[in-house]
Amino acid sequence: MIFTNARYASSLVSTIVLSLSVTVAAVSLSTIAGFFLARSSFPGRAFLVSMLTLPLAFPGVVVGFLVIMLGGRLGIVGDITQFLFGQRVVFAYSITGLFVGYLYFSIPRAILTIMAAVETLDRSREEAARSLGAGHIAVARDVILPGLAPALVATSAICFATAMGAFGTAFTLATDLNVLPMTIYTEFTLYADVAVSAALSVVLGAVTWVALALARTVAGSTVAAAG
Amino acid sequence: MRALGFAFSFTLTLGLCAFMIVPIGMSILAGITANYFVGPSGGLTLSWVQQVLSLYLPSIVLSLMVAFTTLGIDLAAGVPFAYVLARNTGTLSRLAEELLSLPIAIPGLAIALGLIITYGTFREFRASWLFIVVGHVLFTMPFLVRSVVAVMRSIDLPVLEESAASLGASFLQRFLGVIVPNSLGGIVAGALMVFTLSIGEFNITWMLHTPLTKTLPVGLADSYASMRLEVASAYTLVFFVVITPVLVALQRFGAVRVRGT
Secondary structure, three states, X not given: OOOOOHHHHHHXXXXXXXXXXXXXXXXXXXXXXXXXXXXXXXXXHHHHHHHHHOOOOOOXXXXXXXXXXXXXXXXXXXXXXXXXHOOOOOOOOOHHHHHHHHHHHHHHHHHHHHHHHHHHOOHHHHHHHHHOXXXXXXXXXXXXXXXXXXXXXXXXXXXHHHHHHOOHHHHHHOOOOOOHHHHHHHHHHOOOOHHHHHHHHHHHHHHHHHHHHHHHHHHOOHHHHHO | OHHHHHHHHHHHHHHHHHHHHHHHHHXXXXXXXXXXXXXXXXXXXXXXXXXXXXXXXXXXXXHHHHHXXXXXXXHHHHHHHHHHHHHOOOHHHHHHHHHHHHHXXXXXXXXXXXXXXXXXXXXXXXXXXXXXXXXXXXXXXXXXXXXXXXXXXXXXXXXXXXXXXXXXXXXXXXXXXXHHHHOHHHHHXXXXXXXXXXXXXXXXXXXXXXOOOOOHHHHHHHHHHHOOHHHHHHHHHHHHHHHXXXXXXXXXXXXXXXXXX
C-alpha cells in the first residue's frame, strides 16, 4: 500500500532524490575543502577549520532557521539579489531551502571525516606517481581519490542517512514539503493514522539502514568511526 | 597550474566558510537588534534576550536536566557495555554492536513513534520528562559506545588488565583504576557528543513532549512558528551560548583523538 499509493510513493522518491543530490554536493565540496585544509598551511587555517566544523550537531530546527536567515523573506540572499538585479530571490520555504539546509547540516561532519582520511594518506605514492610523469589531475584521479574512497563512501552514507531522516529542518521551513519524515508526521498527528505512519517509518528506516550497511561492506570499519 | 589549484581550493573553502558562518552572524545580530527591518543602525538591545529568558527559561532548564540525566545513564550503562564489546569478538557481540547501531539508521521520528506505541499507555510515565530521557538515551547511546569502543580497541586491554590482576587488583579495581583512566579520551569525547546531541535533539522530542515537558529545541520551533523574528533570533542566540562551549571542547578533543590514532 505504501508503494502503490501515489502520494506516499512520490514522497519516498522525492526524499531519496533530494538526499542523493545533497550527498553528492556535500561530499564533493567537502572533499575539495577538506583536502585543501589538511594539506596546506597558511595563517588562519586553524580558524577556518574551527569555523567550518563548529555547526557540527546543530539541531535541524536551528539549521532551518539559519536557512531562513539566508534565503527567507528578509534573508541576505534576497537583499543582495534585490541590490544587484532589483528582484528578491526567496528560496527558503521550498525544496531548495531544504537542500541548502541539509547541505549546511552535512558539511561539518564530511569535512572532519575527509580531513582525517587525508592525514592518513601515504604521500610517497603521490610523489611516485608524479615522478613517473603523472599530472595533477591524473594524480588526483588515480592516486588520491582511490586512497580516500573508504572515507568518501562512509561520509556519503552518513550524509544520505541523515538527509533521509531529517525532520526538524523541513518542519521549520514549511510543513507542506513533500518529504517522507514530513509525511510520517502529518499521518500521525493530523490523521492519527498510526499504522500508515509506522509502515512509512519502517520503509524509511530500511532505506537508511541498507545505505549504511552497504557502505560498511564497501568501506570496512571506517563507517563506524565516522558515526 | 599549482597556484591556480590553490586559488580555486582557497576560494571554495572561504565560500563554504561564509556559507556556514554568515547565517549564524545574522541570527545573532538579529537577536540583539531593536528592529530588524530598520537594521542595526536603529539601535541594539538585550530586551529580546530578556523576553526569551522570561518566556522560555523552564524549557532551557528542562533541557539541561534531560541532557545531564541522559549523559549519566549513558555513562553508567555505555562504558561497561563498550568494555564487553571491546573484550569479546564473538558473533554475539558483533550482533549486539549491529543492533546498537540501529538507532543511528532509524530516524528519530520512528524511534519516537515506537516509544509512544509501546509505552504510551502508561499515563504517568508518558507525561513525565523521563519519557523524553528514554528517547534521548536510545538516540545517543550508540555515539558514546562507539567512541569508547574505538579507544578501548586501540589500547592493549588484556595485557593491562592481566598485569593489574597479577598484582592482586579485583575486577572493580581494574575497571575503575585501569580501564576507565586508559579510555578516558574516548569517554570524554563521547560524553561531549552525547550532551550536544541531547541538548539539540528535536526529531524525537517533538513527538514525545507534552505542553509541560517542552525542551529548548521544542521551544525554538515554537518561537520560529509564532514569534517575531527578533525573539526567534534571540532564542537562537541563547541556544548558541549554551552549545558553543561544548562544541569547542568537542573540537579540541576530536582533534586530539584524530592526531593520536
